[in-house]
Amino acid sequence: MPSLKEFRVRIASVQSTKKITSAMKMVAASKLRRSQDAAEAARPYAERMERMLGNLAGAAAGRVGALPMLAGTGKDDVHLVVLMTANRGLAGGFNSNIIRSGRTLVRELLERGKTVKILAVGRKGRDAMRRDFRELIIGEYTEFGRKTVQFAEANEVASKVTAMFAAGEFDVATMIYARFKSAVSQIVTRQQIIPFPVPQASPTGDAQVVYDYEPSDNEILGALLPRNLAIQVFRAMLENAASFFGSQMAAMDSATRNAGEMINKLTLRYNRQRQAMITKELIEIISGAEAV
Amino acid sequence: MADTLKLELVSPERLLLSEQVEMVIVPGAEGVFGVLPLHAPTISTLKPGFVQVYKGGAVAESFFVTGGFAEVTATTCTVLVDEAIPQGNLTREYAAQRLAAAKSRLDQAANDDDRRLAQVAIDNAEAMVQAAA
Numbered sequence: 557m558p559s560l561k562e563f564r565v566r567i568a569s570v571q572s573t574k575k576i577t578s579a580m581k582m583v584a585a586s587k588l589r590r591s592q593d594a595a596e597a598a599r600p601y602a603e604r605m606e607r608m609l610g611n612l613a614g615a616a617a618g619r620v621g622a623l624p625m626l627a628g629t630g631k632d633d634v635h636l637v638v639l640m641t642a643n644r645g646l647a648g649g650f651n652s653n654i655i656r657s658g659r660t661l662v663r664e665l666l667e668r669g670k671t672v673k674i675l676a677v678g679r680k681g682r683d684a685m686r687r688d689f690r691e692l693i694i695g696e697y698t699e700f701g702r703k704t705v706q707f708a709e710a711n712e713v714a715s716k717v718t719a720m721f722a723a724g725e726f727d728v729a730t731m732i733y734a735r736f737k738s739a740v741s742q743i744v745t746r747q748q749i750i751p752f753p754v755p756q757a758s759p760t761g762d763a764q765v766v767y768d769y770e771p772s773d774n775e776i777l778g779a780l781l782p783r784n785l786a787i788q789v790f791r792a793m794l795e796n797a798a799s800f801f802g803s804q805m806a807a808m809d810s811a812t813r814n815a816g817e818m819i820n821k822l823t824l825r826y827n828r829q830r831q832a833m834i835t836k837e838l839i840e841i842i843s844g845a846e847a848v
Numbered sequence: 849m850a851d852t853l854k855l856e857l858v859s860p861e862r863l864l865l866s867e868q869v870e871m872v873i874v875p876g877a878e879g880v881f882g883v884l885p886l887h888a889p890t891i892s893t894l895k896p897g898f899v900q901v902y903k904g905g906a907v908a909e910s911f912f913v914t915g916g917f918a919e920v921t922a923t924t925c926t927v928l929v930d931e932a933i934p935q936g937n938l939t940r941e942y943a944a945q946r947l948a949a950a951k952s953r954l955d956q957a958a959n960d961d962d963r964r965l966a967q968v969a970i971d972n973a974e975a976m977v978q979a980a981a
Binding site (some may be wrong): 594597598601604605607608611612694706710712715719766767768769770771773774776779780783786787834 | 856858859860861862863876888890891892893897915917919926928930932960964965
């Protein structure tokens with residue numbers, strides 16, 4: 557049985573842990589709100605981009621010489637996996653869920669005899685991939701999202717991917733990130749970004765409008781597709797940031813609750829032992845007095 | 849309705865402008881063009897320049913953009929920009945600062961990707977310096 561002093565020390569330490577986790581929960585909650593707002597604000601651009609792309613792709617569809625970013629290279633040999641995680645931990649299963657999905661995908665592809673290249677965005681994912689597939693990592697970004705997710709950062713990733721694709725270094729690119737559903741639920745998502753699945757232009761409304769293109773439609777499409785890639789990456793990074801804070805908030809909430817439970821249990825045992833000590837001392841005094 | 853059109857100016861980070869205007873001047877890749885209501889449907893890429901918003905017969909707002917896309921229909925004009933700076937914020941000092949930052953980035957570029965990105969930044973900054981002058 558530990559002594560009373562030991563109990564007091566344990567209780568004090570659990571109490572300070574609880575203070576830390578509950579502070580982290582508050583911080584995560586406010587950052588979650590901010591990143592949700594950012595994700596919301598980025599939506600109009602993505603929506604309009606999608607509409608424009610649907611229009612253009614509809615016009616370009618079926619023509620010979622369709623752009624490889626839409627049509628693919630016609631091969632399926634080299635895969636690029638863009639793995640997006642956070643730079644920091646303490647967010648429950650957030651990073652490990654994404655990493656597990658990434659690892660499964662890479663294994664599957666390797667088993668099917670494909671060549672795999674990994675682009676790691678976020679330190680946690682890079683570290684995990686380094687352990688298993690060190691020689692497959694071709695690039696990493698670990699300085700992103702210090703404060704908020706910047707479009708310039710997404711653009712950097714996207715231009716790297718675009719340049720690699722232009723140089724014929726891969727055929728298919730897949731992005732893995734956690735889609736934000738709610739503060740308690742994030743869904744690990746695999747999204748194919750190259751070749752890009754064309755959004756279907758809505759059959760109703762102004763889909764039939766014939767546009768003038770300046771310069772040519774192919775040139776616009778050529779400029780629009782890399783931009784669209786950057787937007788997709790940006791959106792994924794925003795969703796990932798929101799998911800991270802959601803997951804961290806949930807993890808810290810349950811840690812705070814566990815710490816509270818532990819304090820209650822320890823306090824109960826502490827009081828019991830104190831009672832036992834008092835009783836024992838009383839018995840000693842009484843039996844001493846009787847002996848006289 | 850026929851005397852105004854709906855302008856939406858959107859950057860990747862947020863929706864900058866969404867309102868009814870009389871005319872918009874857009875710096876298209878093949879020349880600056882003005883958009884009035886009932887303009888023919890057009891999709892165009894943009895080059896660095898000013899997007900000018902006309903209301904009440906005069907320029908109400910003006911943004912410097914580094915590039916992007918414009919989609920025009922009879923009643924709407926949607927401008928997707930990479931970056932938009934209100935004309936009031938575009939000073940010579942700011943543009944020079946951007947140019948210096950872009951140049952130092954080119955000096956520090958470690959590989960071809962970095963160099964290419966830095967070159968794009970320099971081109972944009974140079975356009976900015978010209979516009980601010």
